[in-house]
Amino acid sequence: MTTRAPEKKNPYRLDRTVEPLVYTIELEPDLAKFTFRGSESVTFRAARPFSKITLHAAEIKVTKAFLAGGKFKTPLAARKISYHEKFETVTLDFGRKVAPKEAERLVLEFTGHLNDKMHGFYRTSYEIKGKKHWGAATQFEATDARRAFPCWDEPDAKARFKISLVVPEKLTALSNMPVEKQSRLPGGRKKVAYEVTPVMSTYLVCFVVADLESLQGRDKNGVLIRIYVTPGKKEQGKFALEVARHALEYFSKWFGIPYALPKCDMVALPDFASGAMENWGLVTYRETALLVDPKNSSAAARQRVAEVIDHELAHQWFGNLVTMRWWTDLWLNEGFASYMGPKAVDDQFPEWRIWDQFVVADTLHALYDDALQNTHPIEIPVQDPAEIREIFDAITYSKGSSVNRMLEHYLGEKVFQKGLQVYLKKFKFKNATTRDLWAVLEKVSGKPVRAIMASYTDQPGFPLLKIEPDNRAASRFRVRQERFIFDGTPDRARQLWNIPLVIRGAASKKSWVGILKSKETAVDLGEDRHAWVKVNPSQSGFYRVAYPAEMMEPLIEALRERSLPDPVIDALGILSDALALARAGHIETSRVFEIARALGNEREMNLWSLIAGAIGAVSELLDGESLKARVAEFARALLSPCLEDLGWERRPADSHSDILLRSMMIFQAGHYGDEGVIDEARARFRKFAAGGELDANLRGAVYSLVAENGGQEEFSALVKIYRASSLQEEKVRVLRALARFRNPSVVAEVLKFALSKDVRNQDCYAVLASFGGNDHGRHQAWAFIKAHMKDLMARYTGGSISLLGRILEGASTGFKTPEELRDVETFFKKYPVNGIERTMKQSLEIIRSNIRWQPRAQAEILAWFHS
Ligand code: BES
Ligand code: ZN
Numbered sequence: 001m002t003t004r005a006p007e008k009k010n011p012y013r014l015d016r017t018v019e020p021l022v023y024t025i026e027l028e029p030d031l032a033k034f035t036f037r038g039s040e041s042v043t044f045r046a047a048r049p050f051s052k053i054t055l056h057a058a059e060i061k062v063t064k065a066f067l068a069g070g071k072f073k074t075p076l077a078a079r080k081i082s083y084h085e086k087f088e089t090v091t092l093d094f095g096r097k098v099a100p101k102e103a104e105r106l107v108l109e110f111t112g113h114l115n116d117k118m119h120g121f122y123r124t125s126y127e128i129k130g131k132k133h134w135g136a137a138t139q140f141e142a143t144d145a146r147r148a149f150p151c152w153d154e155p156d157a158k159a160r161f162k163i164s165l166v167v168p169e170k171l172t173a174l175s176n177m178p179v180e181k182q183s184r185l186p187g188g189r190k191k192v193a194y195e196v197t198p199v200m201s202t203y204l205v206c207f208v209v210a211d212l213e214s215l216q217g218r219d220k221n222g223v224l225i226r227i228y229v230t231p232g233k234k235e236q237g238k239f240a241l242e243v244a245r246h247a248l249e250y251f252s253k254w255f256g257i258p259y260a261l262p263k264c265d266m267v268a269l270p271d272f273a274s275g276a277m278e279n280w281g282l283v284t285y286r287e288t289a290l291l292v293d294p295k296n297s298s299a300a301a302r303q304r305v306a307e308v309i310d311h312e313l314a315h316q317w318f319g320n321l322v323t324m325r326w327w328t329d330l331w332l333n334e335g336f337a338s339y340m341g342p343k344a345v346d347d348q349f350p351e352w353r354i355w356d357q358f359v360v361a362d363t364l365h366a367l368y369d370d371a372l373q374n375t376h377p378i379e380i381p382v383q384d385p386a387e388i389r390e391i392f393d394a395i396t397y398s399k400g401s402s403v404n405r406m407l408e409h410y411l412g413e414k415v416f417q418k419g420l421q422v423y424l425k426k427f428k429f430k431n432a433t434t435r436d437l438w439a440v441l442e443k444v445s446g447k448p449v450r451a452i453m454a455s456y457t458d459q460p461g462f463p464l465l466k467i468e469p470d471n472r473a474a475s476r477f478r479v480r481q482e483r484f485i486f487d488g489t490p491d492r493a494r495q496l497w498n499i500p501l502v503i504r505g506a507a508s509k510k511s512w513v514g515i516l517k518s519k520e521t522a523v524d525l526g527e528d529r530h531a532w533v534k535v536n537p538s539q540s541g542f543y544r545v546a547y548p549a550e551m552m553e554p555l556i557e558a559l560r561e562r563s564l565p566d567p568v569i570d571a572l573g574i575l576s577d578a579l580a581l582a583r584a585g586h587i588e589t590s591r592v593f594e595i596a597r598a599l600g601n602e603r604e605m606n607l608w609s610l611i612a613g614a615i616g617a618v619s620e621l622l623d624g625e626s627l628k629a630r631v632a633e634f635a636r637a638l639l640s641p642c643l644e645d646l647g648w649e650r651r652p653a654d655s656h657s658d659i660l661l662r663s664m665m666i667f668q669a670g671h672y673g674d675e676g677v678i679d680e681a682r683a684r685f686r687k688f689a690a691g692g693e694l695d696a697n698l699r700g701a702v703y704s705l706v707a708e709n710g711g712q713e714e715f716s717a718l719v720k721i722y723r724a725s726s727l728q729e730e731k732v733r734v735l736r737a738l739a740r741f742r743n744p745s746v747v748a749e750v751l752k753f754a755l756s757k758d759v760r761n762q763d764c765y766a767v768l769a770s771f772g773g774n775d776h777g778r779h780q781a782w783a784f785i786k787a788h789m790k791d792l793m794a795r796y797t798g799g800s801i802s803l804l805g806r807i808l809e810g811a812s813t814g815f816k817t818p819e820e821l822r823d824v825e826t827f828f829k830k831y832p833v834n835g836i837e838r839t840m841k842q843s844l845e846i847i848r849s850n851i852r853w854q855p856r857a858q859a860e861i862l863a864w865f866h867s
Contacts (some may be wrong), residue, residue, distance in 0.1 A: 335400020769810025
């Protein structure tokens with residue numbers, strides 16, 4: 001059943017005759033010249049005699065290399081130092097055989113430069129009193145430690161690190177461990193030496209040098225927690241401190257293993273490629289993922305901060321203490337941090353109902369991406385850095401965490417927890433594979449964990465369960481599995497999954513539970529299937545379901561009456577499945593609108609977010625002003641009772657969901673043309689732009705509506721807000737709104753602004769990718785991206801290439817005609833970018849799917865309005 005490809009011999013991997021034990025590293029960055037110099041001494045173990053050592057190094061010049069200690073009285077210098085650019089290695093040739101115990105350590109000196117690519121050892125800028133200052137930071141995952149110091153840059157080459165930094169006296173210098181010793185050096189410098197780390201992988205090493213302020217606390221186990229920010233932002237770190245304190249306590253208890261280090265620092269860096277990075281003891285964040293401004297931050301931003309912190313702190317166990325053996329098993333890091341993070345969030349903020357949000361943000365997101373031909377199995381052989389970078393995607397994160405949720409629902413919480421505790425204890429300070437984990441869980445649970453989970457981690461895609469009535473009895477039906485792909489190509493591989501199957505009927509409170517292994521099975525629920533039958537209650541199974549019409553009707557009725565066991569999550573599943581089935585051509589697109597209409601009385605944020613997303617997806621596909629106008633009218637009628645209930649003003653009794661929902665509904669109503677809402681948004685904007693107040697929760701919606709309905713004047717006002725704020729959250733809010741302008745001359749200015757000095761490289765996707773959702777600006781933005789591709793590639797290659805992937809994907813996947821497809825295809829062919837090839841293929845596949853869906857949707861929605 002499993003079709004795992006055998007691991008190929010990987011030319012990018014090092015020969016491990018010599019393996020590192022302890023690295024002693026000293027680095028001195030020069031923040032004026034953007035260079036650094038380093039020296040390094042590595043004790044090692046040699047398995048056999050050797051005459052050469054090859055280790056990773058990229059954009060580094062080794063100026064000295066010799067072997068010392070052991071039997072050497074005088075060091076043995078390398079005769080030849082040579083580099084291999086493609087494999088990112090340096091080879092030290094000692095000119096003769098060296099016996100295993102003959103030498104004790106390898107000593108190196110080297111120089112490098114502080115790049116502006118947000119990877120390796122990079123520079124970051126910030127302002128103090130209007131003046132630009134520079135700092136330096138590292139981002140090593142996955143394969144960029146080699147840009148800061150020569151090393152065995154592979155996750156299973158674990159070693160200890162003893163780091164020292166030489167920096168200007170006034171700056172703060174941080175690394176994974178606490179300071180052991182500090183001393184003054186001439187020239188206004190200091191040398192900061194840190195304690196030696198436990199045995200760990202290179203990708204988790206980190207150092208940061210900048211003007212920083214901090215606040216601190218301790219968790220109840222005595223772990224020191226510090227939040228570091230650039231000057232003036234200390235107040236904004238308070239929330240993070242509370243979340244971190246809770247997370248460390250929660251995870252030490254849940255895993256039954258104390259946090260491994262004496263301290264846990266968290267730093268907000270002004271330039272950052274992804275959201276955050278779990279470096280052991282020194283977690284780095286994008287400012288928006290760590291900082292909360294009491295007055296100017298939205299509830300959504302606060303939630304995001306908690307989610308990111310809890311994800312990164314889960315890694316301190318899952319990833320840092322126990323590490324995947326090779327990147328093929330990356331999901332052991334990311335799929336588990338993405339599953340454990342929400343547990344901690346839910347424990348601290350139960351009123352956020354984070355698991356409802358998980359279903360939308362992770363499970364449904366993964367089911368979308370995984371329905372493409374160009375998906376990949378969770379476990380996938382990867383060899384070179386570009387391939388490794390590409391799998392930090394929704395399959396690894398969101399499918400990975402969703403199949404973990406499926407597993408926990410199947411095993412039960414206690415058994416799942418026990419299994420993970422045993423696994424972590426068994427492999428701590430070591431590396432593990434997916435198979436190692438299944439073996440432990442199988443032993444602890446006594447259940448066929450491996451067979452079930454391997455069917456989800458070894459194969460691409462997921463099953464669609466087709467329910468077919470069995471006319472012999474009203475209580476019977478058949479369940480059949482087949483791979484679900486949007487483009488409907490038959491599954492020649494005839495994939496099968498081992499599916500933990502749960503089915504509930506209206507009459508009994510009991511569930512039917514079994515493992516579906518074969519192509520098809522018969523189910524007798526013992527009650528009439530003409531009352532509702534819900535397959536996959538709570539959406540814990542990673543699959544979609546297609547019901548026959550006779551079983552769909554009662555389900556829609558049950559949605560209307562709110563009588564399903566989990567009214568929110570079950571509705572999310574039914575609506576999302578319908579949207580996917582409509583896209584793939586299994587059902588009529590109008591079904592989606594029918595289900596949406598049945599949910600009109602709901603007041604829950606996740607449901608409305610999915611309803612709005614579904615209507616938006618269909619509406620953007622349609623042609624013709626009059627049909628679009630009818631959809632807009634339908635949307636307004638559906639939304640307005642909910643918006644009327646909520647109103648514009650925050651009420652004391654508002655739940656977290658109400659607060660998030662209000663801004664969403666305001667934007668949607670205005671977007672679909674509710675004049676009253678647009679006027680109110682404009683009025684509130686005018687007041688705010690003139691120095692008045694505006695609830696941070698409403699700003700995103702207000703800015704966007706003002707942009708959709710505005711021109712030059714509104715553009716200038718938004719840019720003014722952008723420049724006046726030092727809060728990155730506010731800046732990003734403005735950037736997203738800027739992508740909503742419709743007037744061509746303003747759109748041109750917005751695009752120019754996106755690539756101007758005002759916008760950091762980390763943020764410009766917020767504008768460019770968002771244009772994909774703007775019917776009026778999409779073509780102009782695409783033409784602009786094409787014309788500036790060389791500039792964009794220069795910004796993102798050799799570092800955060802996935803940001804370019806997000807731009808191209810976001811800007812192109814709204815296209816829906818063959819001409820547009822040809823244009824995108826030609827462009828992607830002209831610029832094959834290493835590291836985002838799969839993203840490009842996926843984008844083309846989505847456009848093709850839009851093209852196939854368009855005429856169907858057009859006809860079906862038109863007919864529905866006329867019926
Ligand atoms: N390990 C990643 C950071 C990372 C991402 C490194 C991509 C290399 C390439 C980190 O733990 C992470 O997953 N961060 C997420 C946030 C999280 C809440 C999903 C991110 O950066 O988006
Ligand atoms: Zn992660």
